[in-house]
Amino acid sequence: MAYVDPGRVIEKLREMGARRILLQLPDGLKPQVFHYFAELSKYFNVIVSSSGFYGACDTGTMDEWKNVDAVVQLGHTEIPNIDYKVPVIFDEYTYRDERSFNELDLSELREKKYNRISMAYSIQYRESAGKLVELLRKKGFEVSVGKHDTRLKYDGQLLGCNFSPLHDQDRWADCHIIVSTGVFHSLGAQLSVDKEVFVLDMSEPFRLRSMKEEADRHIRRRYANMARALDAQKFVVVVDTKIGQYRMKLAEKMVAEIRSMGREAIIAYSNESSPVEFENMMADCIIFTGCPRVATDDFDRYRSPILTAQEFNMIFKKKGNGKYIMDEIVNVDPMP
Numbered sequence: 001m002a003y004v005d006p007g008r009v010i011e012k013l014r015e016m017g018a019r020r021i022l023l024q025l026p027d028g029l030k031p032q033v034f035h036y037f038a039e040l041s042k043y044f045n046v047i048v049s050s051s052g053f054y055g056a057c058d059t060g061t062m063d064e065w066k067n068v069d070a071v072v073q074l075g076h077t078e079i080p081n082i083d084y085k086v087p088v089i090f091d092e093y094t095y096r097d098e099r100s101f102n103e104l105d106l107s108e109l110r111e112k113k114y115n116r117i118s119m120a121y122s123i124q125y126r127e128s129a130g131k132l133v134e135l136l137r138k139k140g141f142e143v144s145v146g147k148h149d150t151r152l153k154y155d156g157q158l159l160g161c162n163f164s165p166l167h168d169q170d171r172w173a174d175c176h177i178i179v180s181t182g183v184f185h186s187l188g189a190q191l192s193v194d195k196e197v198f199v200l201d202m203s204e205p206f207r208l209r210s211m212k213e214e215a216d217r218h219i220r221r222r223y224a225n226m227a228r229a230l231d232a233q234k235f236v237v238v239v240d241t242k243i244g245q246y247r248m249k250l251a252e253k254m255v256a257e258i259r260s261m262g263r264e265a266i267i268a269y270s271n272e273s274s275p276v277e278f279e280n281m282m283a284d285c286i287i288f289t290g291c292p293r294v295a296t297d298d299f300d301r302y303r304s305p306i307l308t309a310q311e312f313n314m315i316f317k318k319k320g321n322g323k324y325i326m327d328e329i330v331n332v333d334p335m336p
């Protein structure tokens with residue numbers, strides 16, 4: 001792995017007169033920590049965060065911010081509409097993959113007569129997605145990259161909680177292709193849009209894999225989870241205190257709605273939600289207003305049904321007309 005050059009970050013930190021900084025590295029870049037720390041330590045007092053973090057929605061805690069002038073986060077890009085409490089410098093990282101896309105099997109696209117393609121990517125694969133756009137155009141496909149909303153920085157960029165570039169293209173496109181690793185982004189995407197989503201998983205030999213069946217299976221499991229919540233009497237509505245997941249107004253609205261249904265509801269703060277906390281509260285149902293993927297992807301860890309705000313709307317307010325609605329975050333509330 002090539003080392004990330006911290007030159008630009010050092011320059012910015014010096015310009016802002018920072019002295020103490022908190023350094024966050026995602027797991028994939030943790031092997032860089034000694035090099036990066038050594039470089040930054042020539043100029044600043046650096047504290048490395050050893051806790052896991054979720055990306056640009058999670059830049060540390062109030063306690064950590066009290067002791068630093070700035071946060072440096074590697075590997076992610078900012079969420080532009082978050083009002084970060086201390087300056088955060090995002091050192092984006094692009095994975096370079098020297099493999100060629102020339103041999104990529106496009107027969108499924110041709111068989112299904114998918115000619116108009118919407119291209120999207122997780123941030124580390126922005127460059128690879130650009131190369132794939134060029135190749136598909138050369139091979140005669142029409143390719144477009146969807147516009148982003150205010151939670152994203154680039155057109156075509158996706159977060160696991162925001163698929164705005166795909167919504168921008170869903171009417172025009174015959175299908176979407178997502179360049180990323182694993183299925184985190186592509187599964188969320190297929191839950192969120194109508195057209196078929198294919199993932200090009202950069203951690204595997206290149207192939208386009210449809211997410212349709214996996215998403216259908218996932219939706220069936222989500223409906224089973226939602227059905228278990230129908231008779232719930234005691235609801236815990238969770239507000240996540242990570243800066244990019246903080247949706248207090250939504251939680252307050254939900255509590256009012258639950259009470260108007262004649263049921264009990266409380267609001268609970270959480271930074272790292274643990275199933276045990278809610279088991280001890282004897283909650284019949286948890287509504288998680290932070291990262292929607294906690295409810296949609298990690299629900300097996302919870303004994304009580306755990307729903308997103310949209311899933312609550314679907315079953316108790318009959319929203320969606322029978323169609324699954326992915327809970328996406330457009331913006332969050334400013335933290336007090």
Ligand code: SF4
Binds near residue numbers: 055056159245293329
């Ligand atoms: S809220 Fe969840 S999906 Fe969205 S950026 Fe944070 S961790 Fe990713």
